[in-house]
Amino acid sequence: MGEPEHVRTTYNDIHNIIRGVSDKIASEFKPDMFIAIGGGGFFPARVLRTFLKDPSTKRNIPIQAIGLSLYESLPGTTAEQLGSEVIRTQWLGPDPGKRLLGRRALIIDEVDDSRKTLQYALHELQKDVEIELQLLPESERDSKRTKFAVFVVHNKLKPKLGDLPPNTPYFVGAEVEDVWLDYPWEAIDIEEHDRLAKEDKEKTT
Numbered sequence: 346m347g348e349p350e351h352v353r354t355t356y357n358d359i360h361n362i363i364r365g366v367s368d369k370i371a372s373e374f375k376p377d378m379f380i381a382i383g384g385g386g387f388f389p390a391r392v393l394r395t396f397l398k399d400p401s402t403k404r405n406i407p408i409q410a411i412g413l414s415l416y417e418s419l420p421g422t423t424a425e426q427l428g429s430e431v432i433r434t435q436w437l438g439p440d441p442g443k444r445l446l447g448r449r450a451l452i453i454d455e456v457d458d459s460r461k462t463l464q465y466a467l468h469e470l471q472k473d474v475e476i477e478l479q480l481l482p483e484s485e486r487d488s489k490r491t492k493f494a495v496f497v498v499h500n501k502l503k504p505k506l507g508d509l510p511p512n513t514p515y516f517v518g519a520e521v522e523d524v525w526l527d528y529p530w531e532a533i534d535i536e537e538h539d540r541l542a543k544e545d546k547e548k549t550t
Contacts, residue, residue: 350522350525352524353527359455363389363393363396365518366496366516367396369516374494374516376397376494377406377450378407378451379407379450380408380409380453380470381408381409382411382412382453382454382463383410384530386452387410390408393451393453393496411437412433412436413462414434431462433469442476445470445491446489449492450470450493450494451496452466453496454496455526456497457500457505457517458501460508464508467510471491495515495516496516496518499519499521499526500521502520502521
């Protein structure tokens with residue numbers, strides 16, 4: 346089996362994809378918190394904040410960060426874990442559930458590949474919220490329950506190994522085939538990356 350096809354995207358590509366879906370996110374979910382999955386979710390979260398404001402305060406939406414790794418080789422990671430197990434490298438700090446209570450939190454990543462990372466992130470964040478809710482009087486829990494949604498720049502059209510609850514709002518910037526996406530923030534030589542991305546586009550037009 347050969348190496349998968351590589352598709353290069355530029356910063357401008359990503360910016361315009363996010364801009365194109367921002368109105369839909371604003372009208373259908375109205376987030377007041379972003380949770381970026383590092384490192385691919387950082388840039389999309391910052392760009393999305395340019396187009397969305399907190400619906401109640403009209404101020405910038407705060408960006409929180411969590412670190413999850415599925416494909417990156419980390420110290421202590423075994424060959425069996427690489428690509429099969431989600432490793433938590435960073436979380437929301439102490440008492441994460443308190444930060445989340447009552448929020449409309451949008452989880453952001455660059456790509457939905459196997460969906461295992463997104464499944465893990467949502468499950469663990471919901472678990473943090475449930476722990477905090479149990480400390481409240483039962484009459485207050487429903488009003489303080491966090492609403493989560495997911496936004497990815499690209500969704501790969503392939504069978505998924507992870508699942509999201511069916512009632513979770515899910516926003517996609519662009520659907521792509523099962524290709525290897527080369528993002529600009531991964532490039533060492535950005536001019537060469539952009540040159541090759543331009544060549545790729547000329548071949549398909």
